[in-house]
Amino acid sequence: MxxxxxxxxxxxxxxxxxxxxxxxxxxxxxxxxxxxxxxxxxxxxxxxxxxxxxxxxxxxxxxxxxxxxxxxxxxxxxxxxxxxxxxxxxxxxxxxxxxxxxxxxxxxxxxxxxxxxxxxxxxxxxxxxxxxxxxxxxxKPLTDNITELPEINIEPRKTEPDTVLIHPGVSLLSVKKGMIKTIPAEKWAEVVEKLADAGKKVVVAGGPDDKQVIETIERIVPCEKYLNMYGKTRNLKELAEMISSAEIFLCSDSAPLHVAAALGVKTYVIFGSTDDKKLIPDNGKVIPIKAKCDCPLRPCLWERRQTTCESLKCLNISAEEIVKTVLM
Missing domain, CATH: 3.40.50.2000 (Glycogen Phosphorylase B;)
Incomplete structure (x- = not known):
């Protein structure tokens, strides 16, 4: 039965x-x-x-x-x-x-x-x-089976060399609740432009929650420097297929990070107040990018408080530092 x-x-x-x-x-x-x-x-x-x-x-x-x-x-x-x-x-x-x-x-x-x-x-x-x-x-009380990573039901695409796919946004709900988990939109625009200037094929993607950051990138970065795929994916599966074709994926601490981890794509993630050790697998394919700050409370979100602080020292990461890490 x-x-x-x-x-x-x-x-x-x-x-x-x-x-x-x-x-x-x-x-x-x-x-x-x-x-x-x-x-x-x-x-x-x-x-x-x-x-x-x-x-x-x-x-x-x-x-x-x-x-x-x-x-x-x-x-x-x-x-x-x-x-x-x-x-x-x-x-x-x-x-x-x-x-x-x-x-x-x-x-x-x-x-x-x-x-x-x-x-x-x-x-x-x-x-x-x-x-x-x-x-x-x-x-564990039911089975000895072990599944290390999420397994998602897509057909991976062929990797496109020198492609950096950027998903800069985070959940709008988390922002409304006072949980700031990524760098400002203007800094994302800097990252896009610097990666393009370094010879990378930059693709920017996002959904409805990412409208503000994408509009900022559109305003600052010349359109010929990157491929704007904002709003072109109808669901998470289509975004996953896009991620699978990227040589490098760069994102914030948000759901697409876990999709990329499941696909085994080389991924760089901006981390601030959350604990990267709890959110990324220890397999070397997902690399955290963190500010060099001496805040004794870090990581604080969920561990010590339910909202981020006003100083946001943990997100004081320059566009140069991010690009340098991605290009290493």
Whole structure:
């Protein structure tokens, strides 16, 4: 009899990409299983990258009606008769929610004594590792399979020599919440121009969230110096195909970083307040670019605070430094 397995992973698109190895290893253990993923509507782009998910359940937990959304999700779960539920999230409420699903096998992180009583498997949370590995720890009670990196469902294109694909933007939601995770748009424009002057074929890409930074680049950099592909990709899969053809990918700490890591493309990432050791695999193909600052609190975002500070010393990186690193 095929198992019906529910995965719950609330977060941004990057979180969903990093969660893929967890789902993949489980599917390898139970190849006939039916996989359902509960996620936020803002992260539905993950569905263009994989065909391993049979069904989705959406809950807008960032909206005003968070608890109504969660209750409605619970009601839908009750009708599905799942055999196993696996959920990320270290909040103590998670174990209560999973217990209320009435699913027989409940797997989540150990958040204390209550989780040990309410979950059938309370997994030790180790945040001091690559996030994909942290999520993957959740399936250790079920399988010995290991999936190191996200596996995405695209046909890689032939690499175009000397091409640098730049995706400068970050999530607009993170910016609205006071989380600044990249350099100013004017500095991105400098990077584009300097790479072009160094003889690289520069391609700039982005989606709706990246409109402001792209418009700044368009205003500052002569159009003949780069290929503007802003708005030309309809979904994350098409962006992934574009990334696969680049010799070098340069981006901010955002979802496309995790796509590039999955594809094994040589990638350079601007990091400021977040911890690069938790967001990139230790395989030498993804290289962080960081400011030489002496801030004792760095990395602070998520570890010590929920918004970035006003000084942003951790993002004081010159265009020259970025270009020099990329051209090394």
């Amino acid at each position: 095929k198992k019906k397995i529910l995965f719950i992973n609330f977060g941004g698109l990057g979180d969903e990409i990093l969660f893929l190895p967890t789902i993949i290893s489980t599917k390898k253990e139970f190849p006939d299983s039916e996989i359902t993923l509960a996620l936020e509507p803002r992260s539905k782009g993950i569905l263009s990258l994989t065909d391993i998910i049979d069904e989705t359940l959406f809950a807008d937990i960032k909206g005003r009606n968070k608890y109504i959304e969660l209750f409605n999700l619970l009601r839908r779960i009750w009708t599905k008769k799942f055999d196993i539920v696996i959920s990320s999230g270290s909040n103590k409420f998670i174990s209560i929610f999973l217990f209320m699903t009435f699913i027989k096998e409940r797997i989540g992180y150990n958040s204390g004594r209550l989780s040990e009583k309410l979950l059938t498997h309370a997994v030790r949370l180790n945040k001091n590792q690559y996030a994909a590995k942290m999520y993957h720890d959740l399936v």
